[in-house]
Amino acid sequence: MPTQPRTANVKQPITDDSIKVRHLSHYQFSWTAQEPGQAGVLTLQLVLDQGAWEEVLTVSAEDAEVLRGLLAHGSDVAYDVGRRVLMFGTTPVAHG
Template sequence: MAQTPRVTDDSIKVRQLSHYQFSFRAGDAEGAGTWYLQLVLDEGAWEEVLTLTADDADNLQDVLRDTGTVYFDIERRLFMFGVKKPGD
């Protein structure tokens, strides 16, 4: 009889976004700065940090503010916004 695969933190690929924080690191006198987005997923079970352009940071901030439920696919680095049940 085959055993059921064990579920571990590393085997879960899609997690719910619990909290997020934008950060900005100023560039040198001649260079542009860098935006970062820290994701806290599944109430702290996983964290991810993304490097963003200024436009991406602006757009993501708008969508994150206006969306109640957000999931993040860790392997594909993909946000899923406004996830709905069929029929909703």
């Protein structure tokens, strides 16, 4: 009796909610005014997989500055939806 080839056991169907890591297509920083005398709120909107998914993150001014620099120079940025982690490209071993 011939043996069956082993295949990955992938839950079906694959839905938008089952995709855990998405690629960043576009981003936009926004500032929203609050009540008089209160600090405004900075947000970062992530448009992922050409609009298939969007995420809005509230960020501090310091984080916004760092993220703006990273995003301006990153050509391959991914976002882990479940862990809420931005990942900036990859570097091969021995190139660090």
